[in-house]
Amino acid sequence: MLGEGILKGLGETARNFAGSFVSAERLTTVQYPEERIAPIEATRDFPFLVYDGADWEAGLRCVACQICEKECPPRCIHIEKSKDKKPDFVGKAQFYPAVFDIDVAVCMSCQICVEVCPFDAIRMDNKFELSTTDRFGGLLWTKEQLAKPNEYYRQIHPTEAAETDERRVKELADAKAKAAAAAAAAAAKAAQQAAPGDGVSAVPTTPAKVVPQ
Amino acid sequence: MTLAFLILAVLTVAGGVAAMTLRRLVHCALALTVAFAGLAALYLNLGAEFAGLAQLLVYVGAIAILIVFAILLTHGGESDPEKVFSPAGIAGGVIALAVFAVLGWAVTTSSVAHGWGAGAAAQTSAPQTSVREIGLTLMQRYVLPLEVIALMLTAAMIGAVILAWREKRSVDPGAPSAPPSPELRV
């Protein structure tokens, strides 16, 4: 009959109206600033620079190799290499970025910089409340703003961070073993020089350079 | 002759003059509406409440809208300002002036206007007519005219529908082809 469907529809909306006051699960809205949904682990928006230890300047992993700068599709990374060198986490002397800027107005969150970084120095953040009143300066992030501790990385992307940490521990161990081997070899060499004719048994065959994965 | 009457009269005549002289047809229609509404207010001012409201309902609510529709459907909104008045314009104006002169002369000199008007000038309050009385008069004394009007309205409605019915275009190669139907434009 004419009008039956209208009445059915009105009944449905009335149920919704009344139900929204009674049952909480009907209201799926999250009252954002007060309530919020925790971002899922794979969430990413803009990159940040990881550092180890307490001092961000000393602990910065970036060695200013500029691979990310070259790979970045929208060219939002700007790096200036330092003149001097400083030791990295394994003790090797490396350059460090004198200037490292990311223009987040240009960044498209593609994560290519993260993929190509051989030093695990750049990672994706998940902070999204980024409004600023300054269109130019406010959206150009410098080294100071980008540097974040490794603990923070572990917190936001635990699985990924665990993998990285594991790899780095292995690298460190390898480097130490290599150093020890080198030291042993040096000692053996010294001993050989001291006592020629002795064997070269204890030298490990690990490659000199650690290939990044 | 009250102030309200004067103001309304000026408004009405100004609306009428604007409706007959403005260049854009839609402006003319809107000015015409002002004249109609002013007349309705004049009726109310004269105590003819029902007639004033009927005037408002029919003229402002229906006829003005009808005129506006007709203007838009005949592309009247885009008439070129060169050809607003017809070649016989001056003659028409002279005739209208002559008519006004005669009417004005008749009004100012007629004994009816002086006799009745002077007598009724003392009668300041409007005659009380309730809608009920009007209805009863219509249904008793004037029932035949009412029926005739009803018949005429029905006939007019049917006629208007038939006239506005889109005629089937016969294929006639000799006839000047109509321009491709232009869309509704202002």
Next chain:
Amino acid sequence: MVAGGAADQVFVNLDHWIVGHTPVPLQTLVSIVISIATIIVVFAGLFALTTVFERKGLGRIQNRYGPNRVGPCGVFQPLADAVKSLTKEDVVPRSADHVVHYLAPLVLVGVVFLTYAVLPVGRNMTAVNLDAGVLFFFAVGAGTELAIFMAGWSSHNKYSLLGAMRAIAQMISYEIPLILSSVAVIMTAGTLSTVAIVEKQARYSSTLAHWYVFTPWGLAGFILFMIAATAETNRSPFDLPEGESEIIAGYFIEYSGFKFALFFLAEYLEMFAVSGLGITLFLGGWSAPFSFLTWIPSWIWFFGKLLTLIFAFIWVRGTLPRLRMDQLMNFAWKFMLPMTLIVILSAGIWHFLTAAVVGPKPLGAVIRWLVCALVIFAPFITLARTLERGRKIEKRTYRFAE
């Protein structure tokens, strides 16, 4: 019977007190100013409340919260909206007809406010008691169509012109069932005065009031009246003139800032006015439904009924999708018009089936009720069947999508 007590006449007495304390030559003026100011303040306030309640209600219907940020539970939202619309830039298109463009919202709001003059919002609370009140309402209300045309045409935008043409076609079509369904009431009440119509309904036999909605023709007439009113005020599901999906905002597309707010205001005021007329004609105006409830002040009854109808409008808006133009016109001419004529017929039958014809009270009243209901219901079923038979519901086939 002192219905309502002192609270009932509190505003009337206040008005008399203020007028009584002004110098005699100014009394008429002061009384007029008080009436106008009260109408503007009360109904503009109601508009502000309705905007926030509508958004909250629609939200609840869609299982959302609705606005709840500005002030406690979002009640200050209208204030924020007002500040926003007042501080926005008023953009007028260069090719617009400036005078007409400027006048259109003013004419619209002015005309809509005029219609409130004849609404009895309480006992002795009518701004102007006109002998032809209902006619005044419709006559003045006809001005809204012209204002809408002015807005649509002067913007010099094809969407606004289309919206205006749609709005006018729709309003003219639905004005006929709107007026015809009121004719049944006017016929039965024997008067065009809104005050007298309410007084006719404020009588009680035993406990029940003589509201026209309690009669079969009144019920049907009320439903038809409200459907026509929905179309007349361009509210969903009849909001084609401002269909966002095809003509963006219709006739007020080129309006911004305060003028846009005026259109918004006028639309809601129109809704209140036509609801108020529906209450006056069918729901007994300010009268209570049962005689034992007459102690509640009359104006509370009126505004209570008004809020209920507003809620119904919101409910319908949250339920039904927008119609198509041909469906809209077909509905007006093929369903509403015949049904309203049948309602008038039924009201006539009701008038002549007095106790002398159908017998004494209990049985006679039932017979009268049933006969009148049948006169409406049988044609309704026939009409609905006929209309549904003509409607072909087939599975759609797509030429390009498959």
Next chain:
Amino acid sequence: MNPLAGCLLVSALLFSVGLAGALTRRSAILVLAGIELMLNAANLNFIAFWRFGPHPEALTGFIFVIFSIAVAAAEAAVGLALILAIYRHARTSDVSEITEMKG
């Protein structure tokens, strides 16, 4: 000037304006509008004579105005439909260009 004469003068003025418009304008729609104005002027006369005449209770002028409004509505409907039909046929609503009766 007494009120009746005032009404009659306003009405005469309106009638002349309508007449001038109907005679001088080229647009058929405005010719019709001019005729409507003349009709309205006559209505004003009826109301004035009813109001200031000797027998206002007889309602003659009043009823005449109501009938006249109904006739005007019918006239406008048919007239505008005619203009539309002519426009559709001749592609103009200019009265000085519609000179042929041949269809």
